[in-house]
Amino acid sequence: xxxxxxxxxxxxxxxxxxxxxxxxxxxxxxxxxxxxxxxxxxxxxxxxxxxxxxxxxxxxxxxxxxxxxxxxxxxxxxxxxxxxxxxxxxxxxxxxxxxxxxxxxxxxxxxxxxxxxxxxxxxxxxxxxxxxxxxxxxxxxxxxxxxxxxxxxxxxxxxxxxxxxxxxxxxxxxxxxxxxxxxxxxxxxxxxxxxxxxxxxxxxxxxxxxxxxxxxxxxxxxxxxxxxx
Amino acid sequence: xxxxxxxxxxxxxxxxxxxxxxxxxxxxxxxxxxxxxxxxxxxxxxxxxxxxxxxxxxxxxxxxxxxxxxxxxxxxxxxxxxxxxxxxxxxxxxxxxxxxxxxxxxxxxxxxxxxxxxxxxxxxxxxxxxxxxxxxxxxxxxxxxxxxxxxxxxxxxxxxx
Numbered sequence: 001x002x003x004x005x006x007x008x009x010x011x012x013x014x015x016x017x018x019x020x021x022x023x024x025x026x027x028x029x030x031x032x033x034x035x036x037x038x039x040x041x042x043x044x045x046x047x048x049x050x051x052x053x054x055x056x057x058x059x060x061x062x063x064x065x066x067x068x069x070x071x072x073x074x075x076x077x078x079x080x081x082x083x084x085x086x087x088x089x090x091x092x093x094x095x096x097x098x099x100x101x102x103x104x105x106x107x108x109x110x111x112x113x114x115x116x117x118x119x120x121x122x123x124x125x126x127x128x129x130x131x132x133x134x135x136x137x138x139x140x141x142x143x144x145x146x147x148x149x150x151x152x153x154x155x156x157x158x159x160x161x162x163x164x165x166x167x168x169x170x171x172x173x174x175x176x177x178x179x180x181x182x183x184x185x186x187x188x189x190x191x192x193x194x195x196x197x198x199x200x201x202x203x204x205x206x207x208x209x210x211x212x213x214x215x216x217x218x219x220x221x222x223x224x225x226x227x228x229x
Numbered sequence: 230x231x232x233x234x235x236x237x238x239x240x241x242x243x244x245x246x247x248x249x250x251x252x253x254x255x256x257x258x259x260x261x262x263x264x265x266x267x268x269x270x271x272x273x274x275x276x277x278x279x280x281x282x283x284x285x286x287x288x289x290x291x292x293x294x295x296x297x298x299x300x301x302x303x304x305x306x307x308x309x310x311x312x313x314x315x316x317x318x319x320x321x322x323x324x325x326x327x328x329x330x331x332x333x334x335x336x337x338x339x340x341x342x343x344x345x346x347x348x349x350x351x352x353x354x355x356x357x358x359x360x361x362x363x364x365x366x367x368x369x370x371x372x373x374x375x376x377x378x379x380x381x382x383x384x385x386x387x388x389x390x
Binding site for chain 2: 129130131132133134135137139140141142143144145146149150182184187202206208210
C-alpha cells in the first residue's frame with residue numbers, strides 16, 4: 001500500500017515539476033515548406049532551414065501549449081535529405097517555456113525518409129529562357145548624341161558665317177549651343193534636345209547619310225545647322 | 230555591325246538584351262529575354278553563384294543563340310559575360326589618354342576614344358582585325374551610347390511585365 005502511495009506522489013511531483021514529454025510527428029510538406037525534392041541527387045549544402053512551429057503538423061496526442069508562435073525548429077538541410085529515417089515520432093526532452101528553439105541534430109529521426117522523397121518537385125531548378133524580338137521597341141531607336149568637347153573651329157565658323165549671312169534678326173536672340181559629330185541625318189524621325197545633347201528618334205529605314213551639325217537657339221527655338229566637310 | 234550585350238537586375242528581376250547596330254548606330258536587331266525572378270529554391274540551390282549562372286549561362290547564352298546577325302564584336306558592360314563567347318568584350322571608359330591601341334594586360338587593351346580611351350577586356354587575345362574594328366567604330370560613333378538604349382529598353386521590359 002505504501003509503495004502505491006509513494007508511486008502516486010512521485011508521479012504527482014513530476015507533473016507539478018513540469019517534466020513533460022512530447023511526441024511530435026512532422027509532416028513533410030510542412031517541414032520543407034518552399035523546398036521539396038523527388039530525387040536523392042539533390043544535395044543542399046546551405047545554411048540552416050528554419051521552419052516556424054506553427055507550420056508543422058503535430059499528431060493530436062501532442063500537447064504543444066509550451067511552444068509559442070515565435071518558436072522555431074531548426075533542421076539542417078543535409079540531414080533532412082540524407083539522414084532521414086523511417087521513424088515518425090520522437091520524444092523531445094526538456095521542452096518547456098524557456099526553450100525557444102531546439103536543434104534538429106537530436107530530432108532528425110522524426111523525419112520520414114519516405115515522406116521526404118515522396119514530395120513533389122514544385123519548382124524547377126533549371127531555367128527556361130524565352131527570347132523575344134524587340135525590333136519595334138522605340139527605346140532602342142532613341143539615340144543620344146553628346147555635344148563635342150573639342151570642336152572643329154573651321155567647320156563651326158564656316159557654318160555660322162553661312163547662316164549669319166542670311167540672318168536678318170538681332171544677334172542678341174542668337175545662342176550657340178554645341179557642335180555634334182556624325183549625326184545620322186538620313187534616319188532622323190524626330191530630334192529633341194536634352195541637357196544640350198541631341199536625342200534622335202531614328203527611323204527604321206533611311207538614307208545612309210551622316211553629317212556634323214551645329215545646334216543654335218534663336219529666340220528660344222532650337223535650330224540645327226549642318227556643317228560642311 | 231557591332232553588338233551590345235547587357236544583363237540587368239531590375240527590381241529583383243533579371244533580364245538581358247542584345248542590340249546590334251550598324252556603323253552609324255542604327256539598330257539592326259534587338260532581342261531580349263523574359264524577366265526572371267529566381268525562386269527561393271533556386272536561390273538556395275545556386276547560392277552565391279546564382280547571378281553569374283543566370284546572367285552568363287542562361288540569359289547571355291540564350292540571347293547569343295538566337296542572334297540572327299553575326300557581329301564581329303559584341304561589347305558588354307557586365308564582367309561575367311566575357312566568358313560566354315570569344316566575341317564578347319567588356320568595355321569601359323578610361324581616364325587614360327592614348328594615341329594608339331595599347332595592350333595593358335593579357336586580353337586587355339586601351340583604345341583611343343574621344344580624346345581619352347576605352348578599356349576592353351576579352352576572354353581570348355583578340356585578333357588585330359578585331360582591335361582595328363573596335364577602333365574604327367569608336368571613331369565613327371559614341372561606342373558607349375547604345376548601352377543607354379539597351380538600359381532603357383530593358384527597364385521598359387521589366388516595368389511592363
